[in-house]
Amino acid sequence: MVTGFGEETATGWHPLLNGTHELARAIADPVHDDPAWREHVASRLRGLRGAFDEHMQATEGPAGHYAALVDNAPRLASGVDGLVREHAAVLDRIRALQEHVDADRPRADEIRTWARLLVHQLFAHRQRGADLVLEAYQTDIGGSD
Template sequence: MEATPTPDDMLLEELRRQRAELRESMSTLEAALAAPANGDRGRWAQRVHAATVELAGDLREHVEITEGPDGLYREVLETAPRLTESVTTLKREHVLIRGQVDSLLERVAAPDVEGGVDRVRALGTALLGRLVRHRQRGSDLVFEAYELDIGGET
């Protein structure tokens, strides 16, 4: 007889699914940034823009799953109030990451300016680096709260 999943189980499963989507959109952005821009900068910029828009959507979903009224952070704070500082840090990072996404979207709109492609790539790789570190801290938080590995880079 199978046990009925608890709300915690469902939340953590949703978090796993969403983490995989976010990782996929990060990979898509990384590939778009790495593609040659020499031949057709407009096409390159469109690809980077589309990948960034996809990432922005996955980020919005991540923030809703973690910060929403029934989100992970509320649950973590009820289960393990000792992790308040970690939750606060992750919430602050959401604001910084959103700002980086907005900056990248603004900059990719004008990649033809001298050095524009390099600047877009620098902004994009900085964003990806921050996201990787954020995801690691998020995994650490869940492990600290539940002694559960929610998945790495799969």
């Protein structure tokens, strides 16, 4: 039996997916030199950071979802290692963007560009993780010709 397969919450993705969408909506809002826009983006980014931390806790370590994945399909260990390395890269991007937004340094268009890259990175990470889960638990029942 596969516990949590297909459930976004099993890997912490449901809050992270929501947070990713919220950031994408926040950067899509018109700016019109409104300082509230930057605070809105910063708030969504903080929420995303919390959701990403939860995702890392749910997936990494000996009791995490990734360990269960490798237990079920040891051939996927290198793919799982890649996902863990991506966690560090995503976290670095979130931190850097948060620092820039909080410091009021870059213009809104720069923030949007960096945030779009983060959103893309998160969706790509999610897809790679989903592909590994599918590969681990997919049963080849074969067929006859």
